[in-house]
Amino acid sequence: MILFTGLALAKVKIKGVSAGSASIFMTGFIFGIYGLHSSEHITALGLMIFMYAIGIHSGPSFFNSCGKKGIPYIIIALSVSFSTVFFTIAASKLFGFSTKTALGLFTGSLNSSSSVAILYDGGWGTGMLSVYGIVYPLGLLSVVFFVQLLPALLHKNIIREARRAGYKKKEEHHYIIRRKFKVKNEDVIGKKVHELGFDEKYCVHVARLYRGELTMTIVDNIRLIKNDVLLLVGEEKPIGKAGGLIGREVIDDLSVDPFVESRQIIINNPSLHHSQLEVIDFMNKYHTIVSKIWRNGIELEPKGNFTFEKGDTIMALGNPKNLDKLEGYLGTKKAMSGEFDLSSISFGMALAFILSKLKLSIPGFGALTLGVSGSALLIGMMFGYLTYLGVIRRNMSSSAESILKELGLGLFLAGIGTKSGSGISGLNMTVLAQMLLSTFVIMNASMLFVFIVCSRLLKMNFIKSLACVCGGFNSTTAITTLTTIIGSDDPVSFFASAYPLSLFAIIISSQLLAIFMHF
Numbered sequence: 105m106i107l108f109t110g111l112a113l114a115k116v117k118i119k120g121v122s123a124g125s126a127s128i129f130m131t132g133f134i135f136g137i138y139g140l141h142s143s144e145h146i147t148a149l150g151l152m153i154f155m156y157a158i159g160i161h162s163g164p165s166f167f168n169s170c171g172k173k174g175i176p177y178i179i180i181a182l183s184v185s186f187s188t189v190f191f192t193i194a195a196s197k198l199f200g201f202s203t204k205t206a207l208g209l210f211t212g213s214l215n216s217s218s219s220v221a222i223l224y225d226g227g228w229g230t231g232m233l234s235v236y237g238i239v240y241p242l243g244l245l246s247v248v249f250f251v252q253l254l255p256a257l258l259h260k261n262i263i264r265e266a267r268r269a270g271y272k273k274k275e276e277h278h279y280i281i282r283r284k285f286k287v288k289n290e291d292v293i294g295k296k297v298h299e300l301g302f303d304e305k306y307c308v309h310v311a312r313l314y315r316g317e318l319t320m321t322i323v324d325n326i327r328l329i330k331n332d333v334l335l336l337v338g339e340e341k342p343i344g345k346a347g348g349l350i351g352r353e354v355i356d357d358l359s360v361d362p363f364v365e366s367r368q369i370i371i372n373n374p375s376l377h378h379s380q381l382e383v384i385d386f387m388n389k390y391h392t393i394v395s396k397i398w399r400n401g402i403e404l405e406p407k408g409n410f411t412f413e414k415g416d417t418i419m420a421l422g423n424p425k426n427l428d429k430l431e432g433y434l435g436t437k438k439a440m441s442g443e444f445d446l447s448s449i450s451f452g453m454a455l456a457f458i459l460s461k462l463k464l465s466i467p468g469f470g471a472l473t474l475g476v477s478g479s480a481l482l483i484g485m486m487f488g489y490l491t492y493l494g495v496i497r498r499n500m501s502s503s504a505e506s507i508l509k510e511l512g513l514g515l516f517l518a519g520i521g522t523k524s525g526s527g528i529s530g531l532n533m534t535v536l537a538q539m540l541l542s543t544f545v546i547m548n549a550s551m552l553f554v555f556i557v558c559s560r561l562l563k564m565n566f567i568k569s570l571a572c573v574c575g576g577f578n579s580t581t582a583i584t585t586l587t588t589i590i591g592s593d594d595p596v597s598f599f600a601s602a603y604p605l606s607l608f609a610i611i612i613s614s615q616l617l618a619i620f621m622h623f
Contacts, residue, residue, distance in 0.1 A: 109131045128513075128514050128517045128518055130237075130240070130241070131518075132517060132518045132519070132522045135522055140522055146515055146518075146519060147515065147516055147518075147519025148476070149512075149515060150511070150512045150513070150514065150515025150516035150517075150518075150519060151221050151224070151225060151476065151477050151480075151512070151515075151516045152453060152456065152476050152477065152480045152512070153453075153480075153508060153509075153511060153512030153515070154217070154218075154221065154509065154512030154513045154515075154516050155218065155221055155222075155476075155477045155478075155480040155481040155484065155512070156449075156452055156453065156456065156480040156481070156483065156484040156508075156512070157484065157505060157508045157509035157512055157513075158218055158481060158484060158509065158607070159480065159481045159482065159483065159484020159485040159486075159487070159488055160484045160485075160487055160488035160505055160508075161400050161488065161505065161509060162400055162485065162488070162603070162604035162607055162608070163415070163484060163485035163486065163487070163488030163489040163604075164399075164400075164413065164414060164415020164416075164488055164489050165399060165400050165413060165415065165600070165601065165603070165604040165605075166485060166489075166604045166605060166608060167414075167485075167489045168377065168413045168414055168415065169601070169604065169605050173378060174601075174605070176562050176564075177572075177601050177602050177605050177606075178605055179557065179561070179562065180554060180557065180558065180562075180572050180575075180576045180602050180605070180606065181576065181602070181605040181606040181608075181609035182609065183553060183554045183557045183576070184550065184554055184576040184577065184606050184609060184610065185606075185609040185610060185612070185613040187549065187550035187553040187554060188210060188213070188214060188546060188550045188610070188613065189210070189613050189616065189617050191545060191546040191549050191550055192206055192209055192210045192213075192542075192546055192617060193206070193617070193620070193621070195209065195542035195545060195546060196209070196542075196621065199535075199538045199542065201538075201542075202231070203228075203618065203621040204228060204231035204232040204235070205231065205232075205235050205539070206617065206621050207223055207228055207232045207235075207614065207617065207618055207621070208231070208232040208233065208234065208235025208236040208238075208239070209235055209239060209539060209542055209543060209546065210546075210613075210614055210617055211223065211232070211236050211614060212235060212236035212237065212238065212239035212240045212243055212543065213239055213242070213243040213246070213542075213543045213546045213547050214243060214547075214577060214578070214610055215240060215243050215244050215578065215579070216578065216607075216610050216611070216614065217513060217516070217517065218481070218607060218610070218611050219610055219611050219613075219614035220232070220233070220236055220614075221477045221516060222475065222477045222478055222481075222611060222614065222615070223614055223615075223618060224477075225475040225476055225477040225478070226475055226615075226618070228618065235539060238536065238539055238540075239539055239540065239542075239543040242540055242543045242544065242547075243543055243547055244579075244581065246543070246544070246547035246548060246551070247547070247551065247573070247574060247577050247579035247581070247582035248579070248581055248582045248585050250547075250548065250551050250573065250582070251570050251573070251574065251582050251585060251586045251589075252585065252589070254552075254555065254570070255566075255570075260566060262566075262567070262589055262590055263589070263590055263591070265565070265566045265567055266567050266590035266591075266592055266594075268565075269565045269566070269567050269568065270594075271567060271590060271592040271594040271595065272592060272594070281337075281338070281339070281340055281343065282311070282335060282336065282337050283335075283336055283343050283347060283353060284314075284333050284334065284335050284336070284353065284354040285333070285334050285336060285346075285347040285350040285351055285352065285353050285354060286331060286332070286333050286350070286351050286352055286353075286354050287328050287329070287330055287331060287332040287333070287334065287350055287351050288330070288331075288350070288351030288352055289349060289350055289351050291349070292328055292349060292350055292351075293328055293329060293330055294327055294328065294329075295327065295328055296324065296325050296326065296327055296328075297310050297313065297323045297324050297325070297326055297328065297334075298324040298325065300346075300349070302336070302338075302346045303387050303388060305346075306338065306342035306343075306345055306346045307338055307339070307342055307387065307393070308336050308337065308338035308339075308342050308343055308346045309336070309337045309338060309387060309391055309392075309393060309422070310323055310334050310335070310336060310337075311335045311336070311337045311391070311422065311423060312334070312335035312423075313326055313328075313332055313333070313334055313335075314332070314333040314334075314335070315329070315332050315333075321423060321425070333354055334350060337393060337421060337422070338393065365421075365422075365423070365424055365427065366395070366419055366420070366421045367419070367420055367421075367427045367431070368417055368418070368419055368420075369417070369418055369420055369427075369430065369431050369434050369435060370415065370416075370417050370434075370435050371412055371413075371414060371415065371416045371417070371418065371434050371435050372414065372415075372434070372435030373414075373433065373434055373435050374414060376412055376414070376434065377412065377413060377414045378411055378412070378413070379411070379412050380408070380409055380410065380411055380412070381394065381406060381407065381408055381409070381410040381411075381412065382408035382409065384412075386420065386430070390422065390426050390427075390429055390430040390433075391422055391423070391426045392420045392421060392422030392426050392427060392430050393420065393421045393422065394406045394418050394419065394420055394421075395419045395420075395421055396418065396419035397410065397416060397417070397418050397419075398416065398417040398418075399413065399415075399416050399417075399597075399600045400600050400603060400604060402596060402599070402600045402603075404593075404596060404597055404600065405593055405594075405596075406418070410597075414489075415488065415489060418434070448487070449508070452480075452483050452484065452487050453480070455479075455483045456476065456479040456480040456482075456483045456484075457476065457479070459479035459482065459483065460475055460476045460478070460479040460480075481611075547577075550577075551573050551577065554572070554573050554576050554577075555569050555570070555573050558572045558573065567586075567590065567595055568595065568598050570586055570595070571583060571586060571595035571596070571598040571599045571602075572598055572599070572602045574586060574599050574602075575598065575599040575600070575601065575602025575603040575606060576602050576606045577606070578603060578606060578607055578610070583595065583596060583599045
């Protein structure tokens with residue numbers, strides 16, 4: 105019931121923005137106030153699945169960011185951690201908050217489901233969860249309002265700043281399509297296919313040439329004769345221009361064409377790390393087209409100056425033989441859309457369970473353990489980056505990975521939501537006001553500090569600084585708001601780079617905060 109209601113509310117959008125998975129938590133929170141409880145076993149299962157999926161999604165970018173080019177994002181992650189911990193401790197000392205309240209403030213203000221998952225697994229119970237639930241909405245809205253109000257306070261025209269930085273207005277998504285054209289134009293008859301120059305002029309690839317009953321796949325040096333049929337692959341408008349030079353369109357069923365397919369490929373070749381898309385030259389070297397790119401589950405625009413990182417996933421379109429060659433160069437074929445790999449999931453979960461039982465004894469402090477959530481996160485990170493663990497290979501489609509993450513998060517949020525709601529009855533209005541005021545200060549003071557670090561210390565432009573604030577505070581809602589306002593998806597790449605390091609920095613900071621406040 106909680107999942108159904110929460111997911112239904114998540115579909116409601118206001119100006120293109122929805123609350124997403126937060127709707128599940130808030131639904132559970134309300135149900136918990138009225139005494140409804142969920143199964144501990146389901147909550148624990150959701151916790152483990154969620155942390156494992158987070159590791160798979162963020163592992164590649166986390167390890168990739170450990171190099172020289174990742175230094176700016178390491179600085180951003182440290183800035184987020186330092187500022188939020190500092191202001192949380194300051195608020196706790198000022199108002200006399202307990203350790204559980206401080207942890208709830210920290211995780212709720214940052215909307216850090218990952219941190220609250222590990223703290224929950226470590227034994228910090230209902231008191232922390234109740235505070236987390238109370239301040240969660242304000243924390244969610246804080247980043248969204250910050251990216252809109254800061255430009256106004258600084259008298260900045262955010263759209264003008266975006267154009268000045270070179271972020272062009274986004275157009276409608278250009279889907280890669282296939283169309284056939286029959287050679288009728290006398291100007292192209294007798295020319296070789298490569299002499300048409302469609303690849304260079306229009307980014308349109310001639311994938312097949314049909315001559316009577318004969319189908320030719322290697323066509324560059326074939327001279328065209330009247331009534332030849334060319335299969336063109338590319339975006340709709342360029343194909344229309346190229347097709348107009350050939351003759352007239354042939355209408356038939358291309359959906360079952362065995363000669364052209366799309367394939368998701370994971371970039372595992374270390375030599376391609378930080379290589380640009382235009383340098384690899386997919387069109388001329390491999391006769392394929394890149395239609396989509398994903399990083400950390402976030403779809404990015406395949407522009408010529410796009411810089412790849414190890415672990416990125418592309419959607420390539422071409423004939424099977426060319427795709428096989430491309431796959432051999434780039435890395436690993438990804439599973440078909442929607443395909444789950446239960447063997448790797450169960451293997452990863454088993455490793456995480458075994459690792460969670462290991463303890464490190466420290467004299468005078470006690471035993472340290474990663475717990476189920478920390479172990480699942482670590483194994484997921486390793487599996488996400490390496491693809492192979494021993495003889496087991498992780499092979500799931502991007503959509504399947506997203507489903508796994510959302511399933512785990514939904515089960516976990518529904519469980520802790522009811523616990524949060526059940527513990528709210530003991531709070532008085534004065535303490536509630538102090539919590540909300542603390543959240544307001546923690547978030548806005550920290551975001552301003554991180555923005556100054558980005559713009560002054562790291563010399564980032566105004567829009568990039570805002571995008572890194574969104575990434576540093578892990579707010580997909582805020583980056584959606586920012587890109588909608590400026591009409592460009594370019595800042596999403598900065599968000600995707602800042603997100604994973606800050607995610608793990610916040611998780612570690614929550615543990616350090618727990619230790620500091622406890623002692």
